[in-house]
Amino acid sequence: MGEHTEYIARHIKTDLCFGKRLNVDNSAQIEFTKGKQENKHKKMQVLPEKHNVQVRDIRGQESSYTLDKNGFVYLLHEMPELARVSDEEYVKETIIPETESLVRNITGATRTVTFAHRVRCLAEDGALLARNRAPAHSVHSDFTIRGALHNLETVFPDTRERKRLLTGRVLIINVWRPLKPIQRDPLTVCDWSSVNIKAESIPTCVILPNGWNEVGRYAFSPSQRWCYLSAQQPNEPLIFTQFDGSKVDEGGFTVPHSAFVDPEYSDFAARESLEIKMFAFV
Template sequence: MNQLVSFQYLVHLPIYSYERPYYIFNNVPEGTPSGNLKSVHGPEQLVEDARGSEKDFDLDVQGFIFESRPLPPDIDWNSKEAIEQKYIPSVKAVLRDVLGDVQHCESFDWRIRHAAAAQVLREPDPKTNPDARTTRISPAFNVHVDQTPLGVLDRMRQIYGHEADSLAAMYRVRLINIWRPLVEVVEDLPLALCDARSASLDDLLEVSFVDHGYTRHNFMAKHSPDFRFFYLGKMRREEVCVFKVFDSQDNVAKRVLHGAFESKLASPGSAPRESIEVRLLVLSGG
């Protein structure tokens, strides 16, 4: 069912005319601000329910699709090894089936989100926390894109080293997120996705997050009344959403803004949302 909801957006502050939006998680000198980000809830916007019209979506048009895919059995979601040995291969199989032409496919990040987890910008550090990967983090409420083009190139250099630049020139590069519920049915805090055709680079602010000796570059959205949002009502754990974070090819959907929202249709006592997302770097067409 369609809903009117209020999304969380980054405020376009005057300071951004001469200073990039940023947040530093490490200790900073006394008197130095840790960041310059300010978020606000925008006016209510329509979120359309894609249930019943799942086949109308295309990865190169809207930038996202919904697929029915069985969940591999007997996975211990508190075990990093079990997830990486049993679940990640199934995700790569989905991706190869959906995309067809896949020369290289690398899973470089995965996270489990839970509605009851604390809302934080900082992600757990595997170097200091052995259980970082399975530590639940909150759903992301700010409308955002997980990586900028610069962030994608940084990831490629982490994975492929000195070959990254030549591979980027040789192949079509895509960064894909595959999102799946871990509860039977999602009613609480579903995921909304924005039709890529309804957003432009002018709607985005590039944000730098400095942490663990590494700077990651994300896009966060300013409010726009032109955004067209969709979600899959009562999404089940046997369903996945596949959406783009980046695509180097021209004349196709490049990226998908997304974020969680508070559903007005959640049943009293419905299970808190729990979900897993896997980010994959894909090279095609070499």
């Protein structure tokens, strides 16, 4: 893990944008047309509210965190020629297969199927959704249980195959890797052991021109523990859980995460990162 015996942690106090939990109905629906939000179609929007939190730097303590206990893990893993991420064939033929192999090794999965990948930077309009490449500055998870099962149905439309897959443990894993050392807009993840999903999750159905997804927004709780890895390097990917079929009865396992502002680096060059989302069948 490249842990250090002597390291001064850079814990950061910063504002994170949470969802405001509504008393009457804690669900919301947002529609998008051509990738942009259409206000006239909104049934109800999650109200945002900022809270100042401490984001804890776990540099030097990486091995204390695991997928099963905390919902995330940082690993040392070299990936050759990351500068070629704009080459879609190279991504599909080299980067994705090597990333899937990494996930199989750490989860014990016998099969992995990538269904989405995206390079993030500050190159596009923050109002965009599916095509947006800007860092997401709001606390969210990529799926709820409902959204994950719908995505499984989309990726595996054959009913018999899907039923067979669901007899085992089905995970959705997000692998987030810097393309350059992270300074501006690092990513923070919430230690899953500090999340009360039934009290804090706000399901949000997003309607897109080609389908829908249900993502999770999260309400703030002072018991939440937010973590990041300072000066995260391209060979230090973050792996975190966005669905675990074995935890459905407990309300899910969908780790909240968000980009955040580190005041020391707010004027630095835009952050560049690659995220790869996949099903892992254990």
